[in-house]
Amino acid sequence: MSTEDTTTDSNGAQSITIQTLTNELRALRNRVESLETENKVLERRVETQSDRIEELEERVDKNDQVRTDLAQNTNEATSVAEEAKEIACSASAKVSQVEANNEGESNEATQLPDEIEPSTSPLDFFANCRPYKVRKRFVDERNEQNTYRALLVAKRWDEFATKRTTGDGVFFTREDVRQALTAIMGEQPHGTTITRVWDSIVELGGGDLEERTRQVSPKQPAKQILAIDLETATGLLEDRYCHLDLLEESAASAGGVTPVVTKPTAGTA
Numbered sequence: 001m002s003t004e005d006t007t008t009d010s011n012g013a014q015s016i017t018i019q020t021l022t023n024e025l026r027a028l029r030n031r032v033e034s035l036e037t038e039n040k041v042l043e044r045r046v047e048t049q050s051d052r053i054e055e056l057e058e059r060v061d062k063n064d065q066v067r068t069d070l071a072q073n074t075n076e077a078t079s080v081a082e083e084a085k086e087i088a089c090s091a092s093a094k095v096s097q098v099e100a101n102n103e104g105e106s107n108e109a110t111q112l113p114d115e116i117e118p119s120t121s122p123l124d125f126f127a128n129c130r131p132y133k134v135r136k137r138f139v140d141e142r143n144e145q146n147t148y149r150a151l152l153v154a155k156r157w158d159e160f161a162t163k164r165t166t167g168d169g170v171f172f173t174r175e176d177v178r179q180a181l182t183a184i185m186g187e188q189p190h191g192t193t194i195t196r197v198w199d200s201i202v203e204l205g206g207g208d209l210e211e212r213t214r215q216v217s218p219k220q221p222a223k224q225i226l227a228i229d230l231e232t233a234t235g236l237l238e239d240r241y242c243h244l245d246l247l248e249e250s251a252a253s254a255g256g257v258t259p260v261v262t263k264p265t266a267g268t269a
Contacts, residue, residue, distance in 0.1 A: 071186030116240050120232065121206035125246075127155050127236040133247040146193065150200035153180040157233050162225075171214070171227040174198065201226055208232045 119125035138148040160180040161170035
């Protein structure tokens with residue numbers, strides 16, 4: 001083979017190599033452009049998804065606010081309904097009270113008719129009085145909001161308290177009290193509020209309830225509970241004193257807590 005033929009073959013090989021590299025470079029450039037286009041599409045998708053997420057978060061916040069507002073409105077409507085009901089029966093209650101006062105001599109203790117059981121604790125007493133009067137006493141007059149909340153929590157034991165497996169009573173854990181307060185207040189209560197309401201239940205309950213610890217198993221930590229037997233718990237819902245004006249200004253309070261409520265003595269109407 002001549003030198004001229006060798007040179008021609010070498011030049012042909014170089015042309016093929018350059019053409020191949022040129023084609024590969026063009027393909028790479030096309031791929032880069034394609035990837036850049038795909039990247040822009042993905043960026044637009046990310047922006048769209050981010051906007052959607054923000055929109056959904058706003059909807060969740062609005063729904064939470066709506067639920068809170070509905071719970072508050074429900075509580076206000078219930079309070080108004082109770083007030084209207086109490087005002088409606090107030091006249092007959094006053095008549096009953098006047099008749100009872102006229103039939104017997106004035107005593108330090110408030111006398112009850114034979115068919116009505118006396119209260120066993122301040123909790124039992126206030127739970128059985130007219131709700132409107134109780135709210136007026138603790139919220140409007142004394143600004144004792146947590147004491148009033150404690151009464152509401154105790155009266156809603158059937159919804160939020162834990163039932164004993166023996167069926168003879170119920171008990172509140174702090175989590176039970178938290179859930180009850182959430183329903184009553186329409187929002188999550190602060191830890192301080194839970195503690196103050198808990199202490200108010202203990203103070204009002206007296207001998208009607210027992211504060212103790214409960215431990216399900218050695219592996220689980222002991223929890224504080226407020227235990228109450230079923231008969232006493234049921235007695236909180238009887239409305240025994242709703243037809244009596246036991247929370248009037250003229251009804252003296254024992255130690256600023258509750259009037260003494262007793263059975264009438266023999267020979268007393």
